[in-house]
Amino acid sequence: MPQRKENLQNHLLDEFMNQLRVERGLSANTIVAYNHDLITFFDFLNRRGVAPLQITQDDLVSFVAEKRPQLSARSLARCLVSIRTFYRFCVTEGKIESNPARLLGIPKLYQHLPNILNRDEVEALLSQPDPQTDLGRRDKAMLELLYATGLRVTELIGLKMNNINLEAGFIRTIGKGSKERIIPIGTKALDALKEHLQDSRPSFLQKGKLSYLFLNRRGKPLTRQGFWKILKQYALKAGITRKVTPHTLRHSFATHLLEGGADLRSIQIMLGHADISTTQIYTHVARERLKEIHEKYHPRP
Numbered sequence: 001m002p003q004r005k006e007n008l009q010n011h012l013l014d015e016f017m018n019q020l021r022v023e024r025g026l027s028a029n030t031i032v033a034y035n036h037d038l039i040t041f042f043d044f045l046n047r048r049g050v051a052p053l054q055i056t057q058d059d060l061v062s063f064v065a066e067k068r069p070q071l072s073a074r075s076l077a078r079c080l081v082s083i084r085t086f087y088r089f090c091v092t093e094g095k096i097e098s099n100p101a102r103l104l105g106i107p108k109l110y111q112h113l114p115n116i117l118n119r120d121e122v123e124a125l126l127s128q129p130d131p132q133t134d135l136g137r138r139d140k141a142m143l144e145l146l147y148a149t150g151l152r153v154t155e156l157i158g159l160k161m162n163n164i165n166l167e168a169g170f171i172r173t174i175g176k177g178s179k180e181r182i183i184p185i186g187t188k189a190l191d192a193l194k195e196h197l198q199d200s201r202p203s204f205l206q207k208g209k210l211s212y213l214f215l216n217r218r219g220k221p222l223t224r225q226g227f228w229k230i231l232k233q234y235a236l237k238a239g240i241t242r243k244v245t246p247h248t249l250r251h252s253f254a255t256h257l258l259e260g261g262a263d264l265r266s267i268q269i270m271l272g273h274a275d276i277s278t279t280q281i282y283t284h285v286a287r288e289r290l291k292e293i294h295e296k297y298h299p300r301p
Contacts, residue, residue, distance in 0.1 A: 009042050009052055016089050027176045037082035040067075053090065055100050080104055114251035114281065115243065122147060122252055124238040134200035135217075139230055141189075141196035142214055145171075146246065148189035150253035150271050152176075153246035157222045159213040166194060175272035183270050254282045 017035060020026045026034075042052060044063050060083075067076055084101040091099050117125065126143050130136030146156055155173045163172045169185050185193065206219030214222050228246060235244040254267050268279040 012052060012086075012090070012095075013038060013042075015093070016086055019089060025178055027178075030176075033078060034082045034085070037079040038086055040079065041083055053096050057100065057103070060101060060104055114255075115245075115248050116252040116255045117240070117244070117248060119256065121238070121240055122249075122256075125234055125240065125244070128234040128237045131195070134203045137192070137196050137200040138204070138214060139234070141192040142227065143231070143234070143249070144189035144192040145185065146249045147253055148186040149183045150250045151183075152250065152272075153224050153227055156246070157212075157214060157224060157227055160211040161213060162211065164193070164213065166190065166197075173272075176274075179272060179274075181269065181272050251282075254279070258282050 013035065016038070017031055020031050020034060041063060044066065045052060045055065045059065048059065048062070050059055064076070064080070067079065071079065080101075084099070084104050087096070087099045087101045090096045126140070126147065129138075129140040129143065131140060142156065145151065146153075149171060151159075151171075151173060152175065155175060159171065159173065165171070169187075169190055170182050171185055172180060172182050174180050201213075201215070204215035204217070204219055210219065210221065212221040216222050216226060224246075231244060231246060231249075250271070254271060257267050257270075258264070264276060264279050264283070267282065268276045271279060273279045
C-alpha cells in the first residue's frame with residue numbers, strides 16, 4: 001500500500017512538472033524549486049498518512065504551522081504558491097473536483113527596494129575601462145551594453161555574434177523560460193560594441209572560431225564569476241564603495257528609464273518580466289528618489 005501511494009505521488013509530480021516545462025515554459029531552476037516544495041509537502045502528508053488528492057484544510061494549516069518556524073518568509077511563500085499551483089493543475093486535469101488550497105493565504109513579504117546607482121555613479125563606472133587596450137575595449141562594451149539593455153548577466157555572457165544587429169541597433173536574447181526578446185542598444189553602447197568587434201575581439205580568438213561575443217584571455221566564453229570580478233574591480237576604481245553586482249546595472253537601467261518618462265509596459269518588455277507586477281517595484285524606487293530630491297533641494301524639507 002505505501003508503495004502504491006508513493007507511485008501515485010511520483011506520477012502526479014511527473015505530470016505536473018511536464019506541464020510546467022512544456023505548456024508554461026518555466027525555467028529549469030523554477031521547475032526544480034516547485035519539485036522540491038512539493039516533495040517537502042508530500043513527505044509531510046506521508047507522516048500524517050494522507051494521500052495528496054485527499055487533503056483537507058486542516059492538513060494545510062498543520063503544514064504551515066510546522067514549516068513557519070523552519071523556513072524564511074520568502075521560502076514559505078514560494079512553497080505555498082507551489083502547493084496552490086499544483087492543486088489548480090489537479091482540478092484542471094479532472095483529478096479532483098475543487099482546489100483544497102484555493103483559500104491558502106500567501107504571506108506578504110517585505111519588498112526590498114533594488115540597489116541602484118545614480119547617473120553620476122554610472123558615468124564614473126563606465127569611464128573606468130582603458131579604451132587603449134583590448135581588455136579595456138571589451139570591458140567597456142560589456143558595461144555599456146549591460147546598462148543600455150538591462151540584460152541579466154547570464155544573458156550578457158551568453159550573447160553570440162548572430163544575436164547582434166549592428167545596422168538596426170538591436171540585440172536578440174533568450175531569457176527566463178526560454179522567452180526571446182529584442183532590445184535596442186543605444187548609440188554609446190553600439191559604438192563601444194563596434195570598437196570591441198573591430199579592434200579587440202580578434203585578439204581574444206584562439207585557434208577555434210568561437211561565436212560568443214565576449215571571450216576571456218584564453219579565448220573561452222566569460223563566466224558569471226569572471227564578469228562579476230571585472231565589475232567589482234571597476235566599481236572600486238570608480239570610488240563606489242557599496243556592493244555593485246551585475247543586477248545593480250539592470251536595476252539602474254530600469255529606474256533611469258522610468259525617471260526619464262518611459263512607461264512600465266515598455267520597461268517590462270525590455271527586462272523580460274513575465275508579470276508587470278515584478279516591474280512595478282521600480283515605481284517605488286522612483287518615488288524614493290523624488291523624496292531624496294525634495295529633501296535635498298526644497299527650502300523647507
